[in-house]
Amino acid sequence: MAEVSMEAKTKLTKLLLNVTIQGSVGAVQVxxxxxxxxxxxxxxxIRQYSKEGRRPIFSSDPSKFDLHYSQFSLESLDREEKLMESGSRNFFLCSKKSVVDSGNESGSSSSGGGVTKTASSSSSCSKEAEEAARSGFPWLKFKDFSL
Known part of the structure; x- marks a missing residue:
């Protein structure tokens, strides 16, 4: 019986999440x-950002944005994933990249032998992270964190 009452007490009803938006100072709390x-x-x-009157002003259409774990994460989160399953309470929101599946198109690169994607928008956080990885810090890509 003690286990049942303990579970009832620890059930979360709300989550306080921090979302840093690309180009904005400070995180929005939701x-x-x-x-x-x-x-x-x-x-x-996006609603909270607009409500607070933050700058820069951008589109209020949520479909134009991707959510990432951090500004250094190249992969965006699945929009259908539950927040409790994400395992984080801090996120990074950036403008959605225009995705082009690369075959033999110019401007695309291959990494790991697989098909890669090219971002057409220079404001895409994924593209910025890829460019930073290509610049003089190759040790960032292959850093071994084993103990």
């Missing part, structure tokens, strides 16, 4: 339900 999805968080963060 209070969300644990059952909410990543897509819900994107929409709520």
């Amino acid at each position: 209070l969300m339900s644990p059952e909410s999805t990543v897509g819900d968080l994107v929409a709520a963060a």
Whole structure:
């Protein structure tokens, strides 16, 4: 019986999430339900950003943005993923990249022998991170963190 009452006490009803938006100073704090999805968080963060009157002003269309774990994460989160399953309470929101599957198109590069994607927007955080990785710090790509 003690286990049942302990579970009832520890059930989360709201999550306080920090979303840093590309080009903005400081994170936006959003209070969300644990059952909410990543897509819900994107929409709520954009609403909160606009409500606070922050600069720069950008589109209020959530479909134009991707959510990442950090500004250094190249892979965006799945919009259908539940917030509780993400394992984080800090996120980075940036403008969505225009994705072009590269075959033999110019401007694309191959890494690891797989198909890569090219961002057409210079404001894409993924493109900025890729450019930083190509610049004089090759040790960042292959740093071994084993103990």
